[in-house]
Amino acid sequence: MDTGSICDKCQEQLDNPPDGGIARKLSLDEREALLKMRQVVSGDYPRALVMKGGGVKGLAFAGALLELERYYWFDRHVGTSAGAIAAALLAGGFAPNELADLLSKKSFREFMDAPFWKLPFNLVFRRGCYPGDHFRAWIGDLLHSKIA
Numbered sequence: 001m002d003t004g005s006i007c008d009k010c011q012e013q014l015d016n017p018p019d020g021g022i023a024r025k026l027s028l029d030e031r032e033a034l035l036k037m038r039q040v041v042s043g044d045y046p047r048a049l050v051m052k053g054g055g056v057k058g059l060a061f062a063g064a065l066l067e068l069e070r071y072y073w074f075d076r077h078v079g080t081s082a083g084a085i086a087a088a089l090l091a092g093g094f095a096p097n098e099l100a101d102l103l104s105k106k107s108f109r110e111f112m113d114a115p116f117w118k119l120p121f122n123l124v125f126r127r128g129c130y131p132g133d134h135f136r137a138w139i140g141d142l143l144h145s146k147i148a
Contacts, residue, residue: 006038049074049090053081055108061086062100069096088139093146102142111135 006014014034017023026034039045049068051061061083068074077087089099113134114122122129 005042046076047072047074048076048078049087051077051079051083051086053079053083055082059100059103062096062103065090065096066100085139089142092143094142106138110138 013023014026017025036045049065054060065086074090077090079085079087086099086103089102090096094102111132111134112130113132114130119129122131
């Protein structure tokens with residue numbers, strides 16, 4: 001068990017306990033707990049990458065990830081602001097080198113998609129200066145390109 005592996009025969013018995021015995025099929029919660037226990041025992045538990053905001057400095061995440069990917073693999077990505085953009089793209093299947101290319105070519109000023117005179121109105125009535133339509137279309141197209 002120190003590897004976190006379960007042999008095929010044992011896995012079969014967990015999935016389909018023999019009739020007439022005291023064993024029963026595992027519930028979803030029990031399966032989840034067993035998986036987590038196996039991950040901890042094997043040292044193969046999920047690793048999260050947390051990235052903070054920073055505007056255009058978010059491009060630095062891509063450079064750092066190029067180095068990090070040599071040593072670590074992350075299966076969870078979270079962030080705020082520019083970090084959230086990077087996290088969404090990484091979670092969507094983009095590799096760090098693709099992320100670096102995308103972010104270096106993107107003008108973040110395009111996300112400011114409201115005329116100057118509308119900013120006070122948007123801030124008061126929409127609780128934000130910019131509607132974010134350009135951003136939603138941009139990231140939606142990128143994520144769709146990975147899925148399709």
